[in-house]
Amino acid sequence: MKEEEIKGFIHTVTSYFNQITEIPAIMGLPYIKDNKTVTYDFTGVIGISGNRKGAVYFTASKQLLLDFGHFILGDDQLDDDALYDLIGEMVNTITGNMRELFGSTFTISVPIIMKGTIEDIVIQLKPPVFIIPIKWKEHTCHLGIGLE
Template sequence: MDPAYITPFVSSISNVFETMLQLPVSVGTPGIKNSATPTYDVSGIIGMTGDVEGTVVLSFPTATAERAVTLFTGMELPSGHEDFADAIGELVNMVSGGAKAQFHGKQVGISTPTVVVGSGHNVYGRKSMTTIEIPCTCDIGEFNVEVSLLLPAAAPTAD
């Protein structure tokens, strides 16, 4: 996948976590995801359509997700609380929206988020599409951002 479409996610992750959670994130090297690994407990999922079509998934272990939600909302919310799911959905919305804003010259729509809470689930993108996994580390633990996109022929234009 053209790195011009992954770099916006890397900067958006750092920006969202730093500004909304006051949490610096160390973003590792993006790589191709092997289909069924790893497993997660909490996943926020959003769809992209238009010139850039695909999905963005933000996945956490439960403890990390709970700490992230507390930093984001100022409340201690267990993973079974509907406001917890809403907060995770808003995080993936902000990360996707921040990346989309950097797809200059592209018409892109993003859907509303869906959040899955369930211990040890696997997340699959479409088999014919490459999923790029962006590993992230921060003081509250590790999490992953997975980006699976059908791309237009031309890369986004520079600012």
């Protein structure tokens, strides 16, 4: 992946958090994923086809999703089903927004959602997989990008 593409993902994520919550998300230094995969409570994966191939995943804690969901739905209750849904919507929004950079032949799948610790997300990810750590409020989450 090119540096400008990584920057594009970073810009998309920061804009997303800022637009919805008006609380900035702070990006850590991106790094290349090794054999170990760090995931939080909920993980959403989007498959990519078309002019690029691979996958993107976003993983976050339950508390981050509850806090973020509060900005969308106010005081409405969010159960685990809603959090599954929210992580899928977040990864869908981040990845879909990247068509602005990659063009309309950057085709995204509907999200696949996983809960709990995942030994390794290898399906569809094309190495090298770049991890972008994100800090929002007191929470940490990250975006993983593995595209040919």
